[in-house]
Amino acid sequence: MTDTYTQLVSQGLGRDVAKRLGLPQPVVLRRHQPGAPLVTGPVLVSGDSAGANDLATTMLGWGLDVRRNALPKEKLGAIVLVLDTVQHPEDLSKPVLTAGASLRDLSPNGRVITISRTSQSARNPASAAARQGIDGLLRSLAKELRAGATANGILLDEHLDEHLATTSPSALGALRFFLSGRSAYVDGQFLTVRSTSGSLPIDADRPLAGKVAVVTGAARGIGAAIARTLHRDGAKVVAVDIPAAGDHLAAVANEVRGTALQLDISRDDAGHRIIEHAVERHGRLDIVVHNAGITRDRLLANMDEGRWQSVIAVNIAAQLRINEALLASEHFKDSPRIVSVASTTGIAGNRGQTNYGASKGGVIGMVRSTAALMEPFGGTINAVAPGFIETEMTAKMPFAIREAARRLNSLKQGGQPQDVAEAIAFLASDASGGISGEVLRVCGQQLVGA
Amino acid sequence: MAAADVTTDGSLEPATNPRAARSAVIVGGNRIPFARTGGAYVKSSNQDMLTAAMEGLIARFGLQDERIGEVAAGAVLKHSRDFNLTREAVLGSALSPETPAYDLQQACATGLETVLGLSNKIKLGQIDSGIAGGVDSASDAPIAVSEGLREILLDLNRAKTTVQKLKIIGRIRPKDLAPDAPNTGEPRTGLSMGEHQALTTAQWKISREAQDELAYNSHRNLAAAYERGFFDDLITPYRGLNRDSNLRADTTLKKLSTLKPVFGKNLGSEATMTAGNSTPLTDGASTVLLATAEWADSHGLPKLATVLDGEAAAVDFVHGKDGLLMAPVFAVPRLLARHGLTFEDIDFFEIHEAFAGTVLSTLAAWEDEEFGRTRLGLDGALGKVDRAKLNVNGSSLAAGHPFAATGGRIVASLAKILHEKGTVDGRPARGLISVCAAGGQGVVAILEAA
Numbered sequence: 001m002t003d004t005y006t007q008l009v010s011q012g013l014g015r016d017v018a019k020r021l022g023l024p025q026p027v028v029l030r031r032h033q034p035g036a037p038l039v040t041g042p043v044l045v046s047g048d049s050a051g052a053n054d055l056a057t058t059m060l061g062w063g064l065d066v067r068r069n070a071l072p073k074e075k076l077g078a079i080v081l082v083l084d085t086v087q088h089p090e091d092l093s094k095p096v097l098t099a100g101a102s103l104r105d106l107s108p109n110g111r112v113i114t115i116s117r118t119s120q121s122a123r124n125p126a127s128a129a130a131r132q133g134i135d136g137l138l139r140s141l142a143k144e145l146r147a148g149a150t151a152n153g154i155l156l157d158e159h160l161d162e163h164l165a166t167t168s169p170s171a172l173g174a175l176r177f178f179l180s181g182r183s184a185y186v187d188g189q190f191l192t193v194r195s196t197s198g199s200l201p202i203d204a205d206r207p208l209a210g211k212v213a214v215v216t217g218a219a220r221g222i223g224a225a226i227a228r229t230l231h232r233d234g235a236k237v238v239a240v241d242i243p244a245a246g247d248h249l250a251a252v253a254n255e256v257r258g259t260a261l262q263l264d265i266s267r268d269d270a271g272h273r274i275i276e277h278a279v280e281r282h283g284r285l286d287i288v289v290h291n292a293g294i295t296r297d298r299l300l301a302n303m304d305e306g307r308w309q310s311v312i313a314v315n316i317a318a319q320l321r322i323n324e325a326l327l328a329s330e331h332f333k334d335s336p337r338i339v340s341v342a343s344t345t346g347i348a349g350n351r352g353q354t355n356y357g358a359s360k361g362g363v364i365g366m367v368r369s370t371a372a373l374m375e376p377f378g379g380t381i382n383a384v385a386p387g388f389i390e391t392e393m394t395a396k397m398p399f400a401i402r403e404a405a406r407r408l409n410s411l412k413q414g415g416q417p418q419d420v421a422e423a424i425a426f427l428a429s430d431a432s433g434g435i436s437g438e439v440l441r442v443c444g445q446q447l448v449g450a
Numbered sequence: 451m452a453a454a455d456v457t458t459d460g461s462l463e464p465a466t467n468p469r470a471a472r473s474a475v476i477v478g479g480n481r482i483p484f485a486r487t488g489g490a491y492v493k494s495s496n497q498d499m500l501t502a503a504m505e506g507l508i509a510r511f512g513l514q515d516e517r518i519g520e521v522a523a524g525a526v527l528k529h530s531r532d533f534n535l536t537r538e539a540v541l542g543s544a545l546s547p548e549t550p551a552y553d554l555q556q557a558c559a560t561g562l563e564t565v566l567g568l569s570n571k572i573k574l575g576q577i578d579s580g581i582a583g584g585v586d587s588a589s590d591a592p593i594a595v596s597e598g599l600r601e602i603l604l605d606l607n608r609a610k611t612t613v614q615k616l617k618i619i620g621r622i623r624p625k626d627l628a629p630d631a632p633n634t635g636e637p638r639t640g641l642s643m644g645e646h647q648a649l650t651t652a653q654w655k656i657s658r659e660a661q662d663e664l665a666y667n668s669h670r671n672l673a674a675a676y677e678r679g680f681f682d683d684l685i686t687p688y689r690g691l692n693r694d695s696n697l698r699a700d701t702t703l704k705k706l707s708t709l710k711p712v713f714g715k716n717l718g719s720e721a722t723m724t725a726g727n728s729t730p731l732t733d734g735a736s737t738v739l740l741a742t743a744e745w746a747d748s749h750g751l752p753k754l755a756t757v758l759d760g761e762a763a764a765v766d767f768v769h770g771k772d773g774l775l776m777a778p779v780f781a782v783p784r785l786l787a788r789h790g791l792t793f794e795d796i797d798f799f800e801i802h803e804a805f806a807g808t809v810l811s812t813l814a815a816w817e818d819e820e821f822g823r824t825r826l827g828l829d830g831a832l833g834k835v836d837r838a839k840l841n842v843n844g845s846s847l848a849a850g851h852p853f854a855a856t857g858g859r860i861v862a863s864l865a866k867i868l869h870e871k872g873t874v875d876g877r878p879a880r881g882l883i884s885v886c887a888a889g890g891q892g893v894v895a896i897l898e899a900a
Contacts, residue, residue, distance in 0.1 A: 239509075243679070246686040247502070250509035254544040260509035262682045281512060281750045 003390065003406065006413045026412035027148040030109035032181035032422060034205045034232065039179050041077030041107050042067050046099040050162045051115065052082035058172065070102040078111035078179055079103070084156060086116065086130040096137065108147035113154065113178045114138050115171070118192055121158035135190065142188035142445050143410050150187040150411070150445075152178045157194045169198040173431025176204075182426060185387075185419035187410050188445035191435055197335075197378055198433020206234035207429040212282040214238045214274050216265050217292030219245035221391040222341065224252045225417030226289055229425045231256035236282050240265065240274065241292070265292050265318040271325025279331050287428045288326060290319045290340040293359070295393075297352040308355045315359030320366060323381075327373055335378035337428045340367055341420070342383040344443050360385075364439050371437030380436035382427045387443025390414040409444035474569035474757040475743050475900055479862020480507035481736035482688035483695065484850035487588040490691040491733040496525045496532060499688070500539040500585040503735035503855075506686030507581065511739055511751055514544040519577025521551040522564040523737070525585050526853035526888075528555070529592035536583070557887035558804065559762070560584045561736060561857020562895060566760035568740050578745040582861075584854030585735035599626040636888065638768045643775070643888065644805070648714025648723055650773030651807035654814040658722035661806035662706040665727040665847045668803055672844025673699035680843060684862055696730055696850040713805075727806035732850030736858030738865075743900070753900040755865035755881075760895035761785035767890040775808045777892030778884040779815045783826050785894055793833035796896075797874050798867055798881035800860045801835075803846040808886055842867065857885055861897070868899040 006026040008014040030040065042065040045056040059066045059080075070076070081099045086092055099112070106112070114134055122128035134153065142151035154174045161167055170193045177183050178191075201207035213230045217223035218239035227237045237258035241249040246262045253260035261277050263270055278285035293315045296307035319340060326332045345353050346360025367383040374381050388394060388405045394414065397405070406414040423442045426432055482503050485491045491499060500523055508514055523536040532538070537551040556563045561584030568580035595603070602621050609615045635642050641649075651661075675681060676693055685692075711721035713728065739751075746753050763781035765772035772779075778801075786792060793816075801809045815821050816832040826832060843863055846856055864881040871879035879899040886892045 243682045243685070244687055244692045246506065247688055250506045250686050253509035253512075254505060254514055257512075257514045259512040260506075260686075262510075262686070264679075264682075267679075280752070283750065 003413060024407050024412040025146075027108060029148045029184040029411065029413075030181040031184045031416070031418060036181060038062065038064065038176060039077035039111065040109060041065070041075050043078045043080060043179070044070050044076050044099070044102055045080045045082065047082030047095050049082055049085040051084045054163050055080065055082060055115070055175075070105065074105060075107045076102060076105050076110060077107055078113065079106065080175070081112065081114045083114055083116040083134055084162065086134075088126045089130045089133050091130055092133060092137070103145075106145070106149055108149065110149040111179050112141060112145065112149070112151035113175060114151075115154045115156065115175070118155045118157055138190070139188045139445070145410070148184075148411065150183065152183065152186055152188070153190040154178070155190050155192040157192065160193065160196065168193055168196050168434060169200050170195075170432055170434030172200060173198060173426070173429070174435065176431070177426045182422035184422070185411065185415035185442050185444050186423060186440065187443075189441050191440060192438055193434045194436065195434040199430045201429065201431060203234075207431060208287070208425065209234035211235040211286040211428075212238065212278050212284050213287035213289065213428060214240060214278055214285065215289045215291055216240045218252055219248035220252075221393060222386065222389060222417045222420050223291040224248075225421040226291055226424050227252050227256050227258065229418060229421035230287070230289075230428065231258065233425050233429070235287065235428075238274070238278050238282070265322065266313045268321070270318060271322035274322065275325060275329050275331055284334070285331050285336070286334065287337045287339070288322070289424055289428065290322070290338065290363075292318070293341060295353065295356050297356065299352055300354040303355065311355040311359050312362075315356070316362035316366065319363065323366070323370060332379075333377045335430065335433060336374070337379065337432070338370070338374070338381040339424045339427045340381070340383045341424075342367075342385040342439060344385050344387045344441060344446055347385060347439070347441070348446075367439065368437045374436060378433065380427070380432060382432070382435060382437070383439045384420055384423045384427065385439055385441045385443065386415065386420045387441065387446040388414045389420060390416055409446045411444035413444065415442055415444055472573050472575060472742055474572040475741050475746050475753045476755045476757065476861065476865040476897065477511060477739040477741055477746050477751045478507075478754060479684055479736065479738040479858060479865070480510055480686055481684065481855065481859055481862065482506070482734055483685055483691040483693050484732045484734035484852055484855070485691055485695045486850060487731040487733055489589075489695050489733070490689045491587065492589045494587065494689065494733065495590050496528065496585045496587050496735075497535060497538055497542070499587065499733065499735035500535065500583060501542045502686070502688050503583060503585070503737045504539055504543045504545070504581065507737045507739055508544045509686070510683065511749075513739075515546050516549075517546040518549045518581055519579045520568060520571065521545075521549055521581040521583070522554055522568050523551070523581075523583035523585065524554040524560040524564065524854050525587075526555065526557055526560060527586055527588060527591045535585075555854070556893065557889055557891060558802070558851070558853045558856060559885045559887040559891060559893035560854035561859070562760070562861065562883060562885050562893045563762075563857070565738055565740065565757060565857060565861050566893070566895060569757035569760075572740060572742055579739070579741040581737055581739055583735065583737035583858050584856070586852035586854045587733045588731035588852070589733050594630040596626050596628055596630050598623070602626065636767075636774065642713075644713035644723060644728060646767065646774035647805045647807050648717060648721070650776060650811045651722060651805070652714060652717050652719045653773065654811040656722065656807050656810040656814065658707070658720070660810055661722055661727040662703055664803070664806040664809060665706055666701065666703050668841060668844045668847035669698050669701045670844075671842055672697055672848035675843040680866070684866065694849045696732060697848050701726075723805060723807055727847065729804060729846045729851040732852045734850065734852035734855045736855040736862065738858050738861050752869070754869040755897045755900050758880075758896040758898050759785060759789065760893060761788070762891065762893045764892070765890045772890070773811060774888075774890055775804055775886035775892070776811065776815065777890055778886055778894050779812050779892075780826065781892050781894040782816070782882065782884060783828065783832050785896060789896065791880075791896070793835060795880055796882045797839060797871060797879045798842060798864060799835050799840045800845065800864050800881060800883045801841060802851075802856055802860065802885040803841065804851065804886055806847060812884065860885070864897055868897055872899055
């Protein structure tokens with residue numbers, strides 16, 4: 001549920017009062033519902049490269065109302081800024097300023113999406129400067145947008161050719177994700193597309209049809225939302241959690257018409273048990289979501305071995321061990337997906353969470369390193385790093401700290417478990433085949449940290 | 451064992467009957483932890499608990515929306531409004547509402563009898579799948595009005611005029627208002643079950659030490675089973691309880707030896723039965739999923755064991771010929787003889803621990819040459835049960851005994867250890883279940899590893 005303050009100030013008298021007092025004005029975000037349109041209005045495709053032309057044609061094919069030039073006073077659902085051919089920072093001014101002139105026409109919960117190339121693969125300093133400039137530009141722009149609108153970028157690897165719309169399903173998949181309500185709480189972020197692998201779904205509402213997905217820590221909170229979202233998208237879900245959480249787990253498994261597997265993932269044979277259950281019960285295994293995690297917070301000066309060890313054991317060592325079993329299994333070779341839940345703590349750090357930060361930073365390192373091992377059989381592995389998410393866990397934080405944590409992001413509100421789940425569902429889909437080793441933050445562009 | 455009257459072990463399955471080829475397979479089970487009366491489930495009704503146990507089973511095996519052939523369960527302490535207890539639990543579960551159900555009641559043998567009944571239907575080809583179960587709450591036990599008040603209220607219901615009604619109401623006396631709570635007393639003797647067992651315990655000269663040792667082993671074995679995760683796929687937590695609340699993992703023989711006797715204090719001989727070597731009143735529920743091998747295979751479900759056969763017996767305890775809980779002593783040799791088996795052919799013995807004295811009296815009767823000759827019609831003693839094969843994962847003294855739920859607990863646990871054991875000397879591992887029941891009854895069964 002949206003928090004009370006957001007409900008209060010997103011309409012009527014509350015909105016007027018908040019505006020006059022200069023209070024934060026979060027709005028109720030547009031979140032995906034099956035059958036919902038990708039965007040809320042016309043899409044302006046800005047840029048004059050071959051890639052921009054291809055993209056405009058492709059989006060017309062999706063049934064979107066595409067504009068190549070803005071019409072005066074027309075409200076826009078999204079602005080797609082194609083910058084894939086910039087060679088010098090000076091090349092940015094014309095397309096960026098043109099797009100900027102249309103920002104006032106962007107609807108609430110609108111989208112700005114840049115498409116450019118990775119700076120690491122640039123051939124000369126000027127090109128690298130132009131490309132990296134887009135990073136700073138996009139992150140700043142995201143902070144300027146209001147009313148639930150977000151700005152995110154797609155980075156294309158050098159070897160992807162200019163006709164990205166026809167040759168890179170994952171660029172299109174990422175574009176659809178960013179345009180849709182699935183990315184409601186993703187803001188100021190980039191996704192890098194490294195290959196032409198992957199394919200767009202036949203049925204956009206059931207992109208995971210026929211897939212078997214394992215979700216650890218599925219009994220409640222974010223894990224339960226992941227199970228629900230993967231089920232909604234068509235997957236058969238194996239819900240895993242510790243035996244002590246079995247009653248909540250059973251309720252989730254029954255709700256999503258899946259199976260419950262009571263299993264401590266830190267057991268040595270956890271990977272084997274997961275594979276065996278998925279294959280015996282459901283015939284295959286396509287997706288593993290490493291969501292289970294624990295916190296045992298203490299300042300490092302007061303940290304005991306038990307608190308440190310248990311967090312490392314559950315949050316990262318278990319994932320490494322399960323991945324070893326997955327990589328060794330003949331049942332995990334058909335373009336499989338691993339998605340790990342990291343945390344912004346693993347990126348920016350958090351006081352009192354050295355153990356948790358180490359484990360979640362570890363997840364990011366693991367994901368980057370494992371990507372190459374998944375590649376030979378078309379597999380991908382990615383991480384999603386949630387920021388402040390409204391769960392039973394964060395509901396227990398002291399009021400003032402919770403309220404601060406909730407507002408210190410560009411969207412001025414906490415995210416919902418569903419927001420994390422949507423990002424995971426995208427990275428678990430066939431459409432993300434060209435995206436691997438990435439960390440996608442679902443944090444509303446948290447102001448603190450990276 | 452001498453079983454002269456047995457000629458062949460195949461006589462029960464004539465090859466001319468194609469139905470006989472079907473076997474009843476135990477797929478698995480689920481129960482909620484058993485809670486001492488007045489504990490965690492004090493506010494839970496039989497229907498709540500049976501539904502919870504069923505929901506865990508459905509989640510474990512992915513049975514949502516499945517039309518099960520038939521569900522059979524029961525409760526010993528049951529309010530008349532719960533006449534359709536099992537069907538109501540089905541309707542409150544994720545099973546297809548088109549799943550039929552019936553209630554069954556055979557005192558403490560209820561649970562085992564539901565397993566045998568459904569197994570028989572499966573073997574006969576009447577159904578392909580079934581869920582057997584049982585539940586009991588001594589906390590939420592029904593309380594009836596006194597016989598006197600009941601007659602008055604029925605008369606009142608039949609009265610037509612106000613004058614008639616007032617006259618009838620005037621018949622109520624204070625003594626009529628005392629509620630009639632259920633108890634474990636035998637209607638024909640007025641003795642409680644404990645006092646009945648005390649007679650048997652004394653008759654077979656079972657020592658206090660032997661009873662305490664059996665109780666100690668029950669706790670030790672159950673605790674060890676929990677420790678190694680044996681119950682991870684047999685139990686789903688309920689109302690904050692993860693383990694049977696009666697389990698005392700840290701109990702010692704010394705501690706047990708300090709408890710004061712509670713039964714048999716006026717028999718002249720030493721009173722040996724304490725709260726430690728008798729089962730406490732308990733709340734809980736259990737379920738077992740049964741099916742044909744084909745049904746299990748087509749649903750991708752495991753086959754743990756098969757239900758070979760069962761046998762019921764009853765004794766004349768009213769005239770003191772045999773002890774109230776001694777019926778299994780007669781049922782077991784009959785069942786073994788039907789299959790040409792001896793104790794040597796049994797790898798696990800599950801003898802329900804109503805009281806430690808019950809188990810030990812039963813074993814003593816089977817080891818007694820005179821009893822074997824005169825009462826069982828054998829050449830000598832039936833045989834000696836290897837204590838290392840007895841209740842290896844604990845039994846009712848440690849787990850507790852919610853009357854109708856005990857059968858399901860035993861069947862699911864035994865099926866799992868049989869499956870783990872696999873084969874013994876080239877034949878499937880075999881387990882014997884023996885459950886005594888009020889009214890001088892007993893039901894026993896043999897399971898084989900699948």
